[in-house]
Amino acid sequence: MGGLLTVKGPFDPVNPSHATFDLFVQAQSCKDVKHHFAELCKQLDINPKDFRSFYGKLKERLNYWKAKALWAKLDKRASHADYQQGKACTKNKCLVLGAGPCGLRVAIELSLLGAQVVVLEKREAFTRNNVLHLWPYTICDLRALGAKKFYGKFCTGSLDHISIRQLQLILLKVSLLLGVEVHTGVEFQGLIEPSGDSGWTANLQPRSHPASAFQFDVFISAGGGRFVPDGFKHKELRGKLAIGITANFINRNTAEEAQVAEISGVARIYNQKFFQDLLAQTGIDLENIVYYKDDTHYFVMTAKKKSLLKKGVIKQDYSNADELLAPVNVDREALHSYAHDAAHFSTGGKLPDLQFARSQSGQPDVAMFDFTCMHRAENASFVKERRGKKLLMALVGDCLVEPFWPLGTGIARGFLAAFDTAWMVRSWGMGIPHLKVLAERESVYQLLSQTTPENTSKNYAAYSIDPKTRYQRVNLSAIHSNQVRNVRDLSHSCPFDLSVFALSESFSGSEELLKWCQNHTAGYANVHVKDFTHSWRSGLALCALIHHFRSHLIDMSALDESSAAHNFHLAFSILEKELGIQPVMSAADLANSSEIDKLSMVLYLTQVQKAFSSPAKGERSGIGYFFLKVKKRKKVKTEKEMRMGDDDNVSLGFLVRFCLSRFMIVVIVLMSMIQPCDLCPQTPAPPVSPELTLVPDSAPEPEPNTGGSMTNSEECYFCGHRVYVLERVSAEGKFFHRSCFSCHECGITLRLGGYAFDQSTGE
Numbered sequence: 169m170g171g172l173l174t175v176k177g178p179f180d181p182v183n184p185s186h187a188t189f190d191l192f193v194q195a196q197s198c199k200d201v202k203h204h205f206a207e208l209c210k211q212l213d214i215n216p217k218d219f220r221s222f223y224g225k226l227k228e229r230l231n232y233w234k235a236k237a238l239w240a241k242l243d244k245r246a247s248h249a250d251y252q253q254g255k256a257c258t259k260n261k262c263l264v265l266g267a268g269p270c271g272l273r274v275a276i277e278l279s280l281l282g283a284q285v286v287v288l289e290k291r292e293a294f295t296r297n298n299v300l301h302l303w304p305y306t307i308c309d310l311r312a313l314g315a316k317k318f319y320g321k322f323c324t325g326s327l328d329h330i331s332i333r334q335l336q337l338i339l340l341k342v343s344l345l346l347g348v349e350v351h352t353g354v355e356f357q358g359l360i361e362p363s364g365d366s367g368w369t370a371n372l373q374p375r376s377h378p379a380s381a382f383q384f385d386v387f388i389s390a391g392g393g394r395f396v397p398d399g400f401k402h403k404e405l406r407g408k409l410a411i412g413i414t415a416n417f418i419n420r421n422t423a424e425e426a427q428v429a430e431i432s433g434v435a436r437i438y439n440q441k442f443f444q445d446l447l448a449q450t451g452i453d454l455e456n457i458v459y460y461k462d463d464t465h466y467f468v469m470t471a472k473k474k475s476l477l478k479k480g481v482i483k484q485d486y487s488n489a490d491e492l493l494a495p496v497n498v499d500r501e502a503l504h505s506y507a508h509d510a511a512h513f514s515t516g517g518k519l520p521d522l523q524f525a526r527s528q529s530g531q532p533d534v535a536m537f538d539f540t541c542m543h544r545a546e547n548a549s550f551v552k553e554r555r556g557k558k559l560l561m562a563l564v565g566d567c568l569v570e571p572f573w574p575l576g577t578g579i580a581r582g583f584l585a586a587f588d589t590a591w592m593v594r595s596w597g598m599g600i601p602h603l604k605v606l607a608e609r610e611s612v613y614q615l616l617s618q619t620t621p622e623n624t625s626k627n628y629a630a631y632s633i634d635p636k637t638r639y640q641r642v643n644l645s646a647i648h649s650n651q652v653r654n655v656r657d658l659s660h661s662c663p664f665d666l667s668v669f670a671l672s673e674s675f676s677g678s679e680e681l682l683k684w685c686q687n688h689t690a691g692y693a694n695v696h697v698k699d700f701t702h703s704w705r706s707g708l709a710l711c712a713l714i715h716h717f718r719s720h721l722i723d724m725s726a727l728d729e730s731s732a733a734h735n736f737h738l739a740f741s742i743l744e745k746e747l748g749i750q751p752v753m754s755a756a757d758l759a760n761s762s763e764i765d766k767l768s769m770v771l772y773l774t775q776v777q778k779a780f781s782s783p784a785k786g787e788r789s790g791i792g793y794f795f796l797k798v799k800k801r802k803k804v805k806t807e808k809e810m811r812m813g814d815d816d817n818v819s820l821g822f823l824v825r826f827c828l829s830r831f832m833i834v835v836i837v838l839m840s841m842i843q844p845c846d847l848c849p850q851t852p853a854p855p856v857s858p859e860l861t862l863v864p865d866s867a868p869e870p871e872p873n874t875g876g877s878m879t880n881s882e883e884c885y886f887c888g889h890r891v892y893v894l895e896r897v898s899a900e901g902k903f904f905h906r907s908c909f910s911c912h913e914c915g916i917t918l919r920l921g922g923y924a925f926d927q928s929t930g931e
């Protein structure tokens with residue numbers, strides 16, 4: 169218990185661990201934080217790797233009033249019911265990539281849930297001077313973690329910003345105190361799949377790093393905007409050319425400097441005169457500028473290309489932003505002058521001696537970057553499974569949604585995503601089936617890009633990892649389990665999963681289908697078919713198609729563009745009744761989903777096209793029929809139609825492969841051995857029924873007496889809800905949702921070949 173008592177002065181006995189704690193709290197570099205932390209652990213004789221009891225022992229052994237004030241804060245946070253007294257995730261091991269603010273923030277939450285958490289950071293030092301704007305809730309959140317104890321100046325008065333470096337230091341200290349293992353100077357280079365007895369591990373640089381041996385079941389990437397792990401795809405949102413410049417000047421903290429007013433965001437449209445004067449006096453032409461005072465004087469501005477060219481900052485004009493801003497095309501000296509003069513002008517020349525702060529590389533801390541394109545991940549979560557070992561993956565921070573700096577969304581949305589991710593890991597730790605976990609995470613993710621300080625809850629004190637405490641209107645089941653099949657990769661355990669196919673295949677050759685839709689919907693009011701997603705949102709386009717071919721079945725004048733659910737319902741019912749085409753998803757889901765799934769839509773419209781192009785009404789349709797037709801057509805396909813790789817196109821080639829792959833399921837499944845559920849070893853599967861047969865849903869529909877009539881196929885054998893074509897799997901003549909086909913004992917989703925059927929109970 170405790171260290172030796174030393175005497176500093178006659179009335180000032182100091183426990184060395186108290187002094188070390190003070191040094192730890194005040195440390196201003198990553199290296200010092202780690203050094204004093206290690207020292208503290210040594211003095212108190214606590215092993216920091218003993219993450220489960222580390223914080224408890226620390227509290228017990230460091231009987232110091234300053235520390236106690238911090239414990240009170242951390243205890244308050246830890247006592248929240250969401251964490252279940254730190255037992256919600258005791259079985260989970262989490263690897264977090266990146267010790268930026270978002271990586272560290274999520275690591276803190278995971279440790280409060282009781283998980284073992286390891287953070288990897290390739291940088292050795294925290295050197296980023298840039299200053300981040302904080303939304304009110306983030307200030308509240310950081311205060312509750314003791315930010316002010318670590319950084320006295322934290323958001324004093326009306327200040328609502330902090331440098332990245334200071335923020336990282338605060339979060340690093342909290343992380344360490346809670347038992348998170350943080351390794352700096354180590355680069356994550358990829359995941360290593362389980363083999364033998366080993367679970368998921370990471371390929372690190374340096375290779376011999378001890379964290380290489382860490383086996384985990386949760387992997388969180390918080391590696392910043394440029395890092396996108398396998399399994400995730402980014403969408404690009406392209407705006408008009410926007411060139412940002414950041415500049416940091418030394419803050420000597422003089423009284424004179426303190427007097428200079430910050431600029432929390434001046435946009436051209438709000439202060440025309442300021443920008444006109446700036447242009448007239450300096451030749452600098454900006455769209456907006458922000459100035460924050462923190463460890464440095466930090467300026468960030470959007471500059472117009474023309475003025476950068478005129479001032480010689482950009483040497484040569486290119487239409488491609490990468491070429492335009494390539495280092496060889498930028499005159500650094502001219503850039504420094506440009507940033508300096510803009511800072512000087514916008515502060516009325518009141519900052520006396522503007523000298524650049526130094527960046528990590530020792531250069532003046534000035535950067536010019538292009539934010540014409542913003543990236544956003546298509547999905548926030550992903551599940552991989554290899555050799556029966558599942559890995560939950562998630563993105564947080566800039567690698568999930570790139571922020572738009574003028575709005576200060578970086579930390580605000582970064583932390584929201586960190587909390588949402590922790591909530592997902594909590595569900596994972598509590599054994600909720602993975603499709604449900606993914607569906608809930610993706611439901612919440614839909615809201616992230618729309619969040620503002622105004623539309624999120626104002627009850628900041630009540631914020632927790634539970635999304636309902638933060639988002640005003642959140643529907644945790646906005647996305648259904650069957651819509652997230654494409655965010656998992658169970659290829660080794662479930663080689664026939666449609667999702668794997670959908671994920672790995674780009675489809676091509678759908679121009680023909682699109683043209684067909686356009687031709688037959690042209691001229692209908694409020695119908696403009698341009699793609700397979702947005703154009704179908706209102707349901708009117710589908711109704712128009714029906715009307716074109718069977719005008720007696722639908723009254724277009726009675727339809728309202730805003731009643732999407734009604735329009736889809738009507739169209740689906742007619743197409744099903746008249747042409748036997750089963751809907752791929754429910755009308756309500758389609759109307760409410762923020763994004764229509766292209767693959768489902770193409771599959772559906774292809775059937776519609778076939779049916780309407782058929783000579784006789786009522787001719788067999790559906791996938792089985794379609795399979796035959798496609799096979800015939802395949803012979804006359806041109807090379808162009810077979811082309812792969814154009815993401816905007818879906819081809820018959822794809823559909824042929826799709827059908828063939830589903831057909832192969834029958835063959836391979838019949839050949840495969842019946843295996844027990846991997847994750848349920850304590851309950852060996854009873855002998856398999858010799859009558860076992862698996863019916864592929866892509867094969868021709870079974871005859872009425874074989875147990876799989878059209879009517880039966882519409883209801884899931886297990887849950888009783890409707891099964892749509894794309895989610896349908898069948899065995900023993902029963903149709904069911906893939907996700908409902910779960911182990912009786914442990915609830916894990918079963919392989920098609922990994923079950924036993926009890927004829928007597930029907931289970």
Ligand SMILES: NC(=O)C1=CN([C@@H]2O[C@H](COP(=O)(O)OP(=O)(O)OC[C@H]3O[C@@H](n4cnc5c(N)ncnc54)[C@H](OP(=O)(O)O)[C@@H]3O)[C@@H](O)[C@H]2O)C=CC1
Binds near residue numbers: 267270357
């Ligand atoms: N210039 C600016 O103003 C910047 C601002 N931000 C802001 O910071 C906030 C938080 O961002 P956050 O999402 O946490 O991301 P950050 O960029 O702050 O942190 C990610 C960290 O992960 C490191 N990293 C990347 N790849 C690997 C790897 N393979 N192995 C180990 N470490 C790796 C990065 O190093 P490295 O950076 O060397 O790749 C970086 O230190 C946001 O608000 C964002 O807008 C973030 C970056 C720059």
